[in-house]
Amino acid sequence: MTRNDIPRSDGNAVEVRGLVKHFGETKALDGVDLDVREGTVLGVLGPNGAGKTTLVRVLSTLIRPDAGSARVAGCDVLTQPRELRRRIGLTGQYASVDEKLAGFENLYMIGRLLDLSRKDARRRAAEMLERFSLTEAAKRPAAQYSGGMRRRLDLAASMIGRPSVLYLDEPTTGLDPRTRNEVWAEVRRMVGEGTTVLLTTQYMEEAEQLADELTVIDRGRVIAGGRVEELKAKIGGRTLQIRPADPAELLRLADAVTRAGLDGIAGATADEAGGVVNVPIVSDAQLTAVVALLGEHGFALAGISTHLPSLDEVFLAVTGQKASATAAQDTPELQEVAA
Amino acid sequence: MSAATVSAPATTPVREGRIGLRANLRHIGALARRNLLQIKADPESMFDALLMPVIFILLFTYVFGGSIAGKGHEKEYVNYLVPGLMAMMGLNIAMAVGTGINDDFKKGVMDRFRTMPIARSSVLIAKIVVEIGRMLVATSILLGMGFALGLSVSTSVFHLLAAVALGLTFGASLMWIFILLGLTMKTAQAVQGVAMLVMMPLQFGSSIFAPTTKMPGWLESFTSYNPLSNLADASRNLINGGPVAHSVWVTLAWSAGITIVTAPLAVAKFRKKT
Numbered sequence: 006m007t008r009n010d011i012p013r014s015d016g017n018a019v020e021v022r023g024l025v026k027h028f029g030e031t032k033a034l035d036g037v038d039l040d041v042r043e044g045t046v047l048g049v050l051g052p053n054g055a056g057k058t059t060l061v062r063v064l065s066t067l068i069r070p071d072a073g074s075a076r077v078a079g080c081d082v083l084t085q086p087r088e089l090r091r092r093i094g095l096t097g098q099y100a101s102v103d104e105k106l107a108g109f110e111n112l113y114m115i116g117r118l119l120d121l122s123r124k125d126a127r128r129r130a131a132e133m134l135e136r137f138s139l140t141e142a143a144k145r146p147a148a149q150y151s152g153g154m155r156r157r158l159d160l161a162a163s164m165i166g167r168p169s170v171l172y173l174d175e176p177t178t179g180l181d182p183r184t185r186n187e188v189w190a191e192v193r194r195m196v197g198e199g200t201t202v203l204l205t206t207q208y209m210e211e212a213e214q215l216a217d218e219l220t221v222i223d224r225g226r227v228i229a230g231g232r233v234e235e236l237k238a239k240i241g242g243r244t245l246q247i248r249p250a251d252p253a254e255l256l257r258l259a260d261a262v263t264r265a266g267l268d269g270i271a272g273a274t275a276d277e278a279g280g281v282v283n284v285p286i287v288s289d290a291q292l293t294a295v296v297a298l299l300g301e302h303g304f305a306l307a308g309i310s311t312h313l314p315s316l317d318e319v320f321l322a323v324t325g326q327k328a329s330a331t332a333a334q335d336t337p338e339l340q341e342v343a344a
Numbered sequence: 345m346s347a348a349t350v351s352a353p354a355t356t357p358v359r360e361g362r363i364g365l366r367a368n369l370r371h372i373g374a375l376a377r378r379n380l381l382q383i384k385a386d387p388e389s390m391f392d393a394l395l396m397p398v399i400f401i402l403l404f405t406y407v408f409g410g411s412i413a414g415k416g417h418e419k420e421y422v423n424y425l426v427p428g429l430m431a432m433m434g435l436n437i438a439m440a441v442g443t444g445i446n447d448d449f450k451k452g453v454m455d456r457f458r459t460m461p462i463a464r465s466s467v468l469i470a471k472i473v474v475e476i477g478r479m480l481v482a483t484s485i486l487l488g489m490g491f492a493l494g495l496s497v498s499t500s501v502f503h504l505l506a507a508v509a510l511g512l513t514f515g516a517s518l519m520w521i522f523i524l525l526g527l528t529m530k531t532a533q534a535v536q537g538v539a540m541l542v543m544m545p546l547q548f549g550s551s552i553f554a555p556t557t558k559m560p561g562w563l564e565s566f567t568s569y570n571p572l573s574n575l576a577d578a579s580r581n582l583i584n585g586g587p588v589a590h591s592v593w594v595t596l597a598w599s600a601g602i603t604i605v606t607a608p609l610a611v612a613k614f615r616k617k618t
Contacts, residue, residue, distance in 0.1 A: 087362075090460055101453050102453060114374050147387055
């Protein structure tokens with residue numbers, strides 16, 4: 006089971022054509038087409054109920070589609086489910102490990118189910134525990150693991166068979182930021198080793214961090230797709246929100262940021278109702294520059310935060326409407342400060 | 345051995361492999377090990393297998409034994425009761441499988457099993473293998489208690505073992521029913537409720553605890569069709585001596601019939617469960 010054995014078809018590890026799955030009246034998948042190029046990460050972005058999980062379940066042979074076709078690592082989901090299962094790994098929103106079993110036992114069992122010899126299964130389990138920093142917890146039941154450890158064990162279980170395609174279904178939903186970063190780092194590492202990843206997420210930030218390309222789905226249909234940079238360009242970057250300690254300083258602060266003419270920063274707007282100044286930024290360097298500027302001017306601050314475009318804004322953006330439409334609704338008294 | 349180890353040249357379509365018998369047995373072994381480790385992690389789950397035989401034999405021998413067999417004849421009643429209880433152990437353990445599987449199958453780990461290149465039946469078979477082990481433990485304790493209370497085998501050890509094997513065979517076939525039930529019903533409580541509803545009349549409307557000759561005619565005919573009566577009679581005659589051929593064959597026929605009908609349904613249900 007090495008990667009060299011995997012048949013290739015035009016460089017796409019996943020090919021989905023016209024996939025349909027209805028649950029009664031609900032059209033979970035309503036004609037989905039997508040490709041994931043080998044060795045890349047496709048982010049499937051969509052709100053709850055968009056059909057993301059159904060897509061993953063069809064692609065991992067858990068449910069049969071009503072119509073359409075899908076090939077994963079050269080195997081047809083309908084006619085070659087067994088071979089397909091040899092080539093995939095799945096980590097879901099809910100950890101799919103046996104909580105009563107120790108970490109090691111979980112991984113050893115998976116190894117045996119993948120036809121490794123006892124010795125190889127033991128070795129591979131130890132290897133994976135080491136890699137996912139779980140060696141110390143190897144003998145503890147998974148029920149005693151923290152959320153992050155459990156997710157890591159789940160990833161380790163998915164990686165035992167060296168899958169060529171890995172599905173990550175909302176892998177960081179419900180995790181704290183630190184654990185989320187750990188999971189992201191691990192996913193990057195797997196991709197670095199040549200694994201193709203199909204990642205579903207509700208978070209724009211997660212898609213940005215991990216994906217090479219994005220597919221946005223809503224109500225079972227693909228509504229946009231493309232490279233992350235392209236979509237980002239459509240959607241715009243982040244918004245830096247600065248809350249001065251004294252609300253009376255709002256205008257002065259916005260003015261100061263605008264006048265400074267920092268690289269790439271067009272201007273700042275004071276939102277008097279919200280008591281914040283909004284500064285659209287596209288890079289971390291700009292964030293640092295703005296913060297430094299505020300320090301130089303000696304503004305007393307009550308809070309500072311960055312705000313990514315929400316999924317709603319992404320949808321508005323990709324469906325042709327301006328993302329700022331929602332922002333304007335949120336802050337009706339938005340006031341432009343003259344440069 | 346498997347298609348995955350065969351190097352497929354680029355663009356050649358993948359051949360759908362089959363799971364060989366040895367691989368299948370290995371998978372069942374790995375999954376049975378999981379079930380055993382679960383018991384190890386939660387020893388209280390063995391209480392039913394350990395305590396039920398003790399409670400039932402004491403309760404029936406001393407509370408009802410005198411009335412059924414006559415005061416002072418408790419020892420004779422033990423020889424009547426123990427083979428009957430051997431039949432009951434199977435039913436009780438099988439019922440626990442239904443509730444256990446309902447809980448187990450709600451967990452994410454079942455999704456993992458279903459996305460692995462293993463026969464889906466192996467998950468269910470592994471569970472049954474371990475539960476047969478639990479049945480054997482319960483039956484051994486029952487027999488131990490029985491001997492302590494004066495049980496005597498008037499045939500041979502071979503006959504006694506045959507009675508145990510027959511009980512396990514029938515119990516294993518019952519498990520498929522409860523697995524099907526466990527996979528069909530929404531909650532473990534519902535499984536328990538339905539199981540009790542079915543179990544109580546089958547248990548008591550049988551020759552397990554008392555001879556059926558003193559029951560009203562309609563009940564007597566019900567008990568004569570009750571497979572548990574057949575199993576109890578078979579074990580009884582195997583241990584105490586008496587004609588066994590008919591009741592043994594009827595019991596084996598029931599076991600085969602139940603398995604043939606419910607096992608494929610249970611596996612299909614497991615396959616479709618999402």
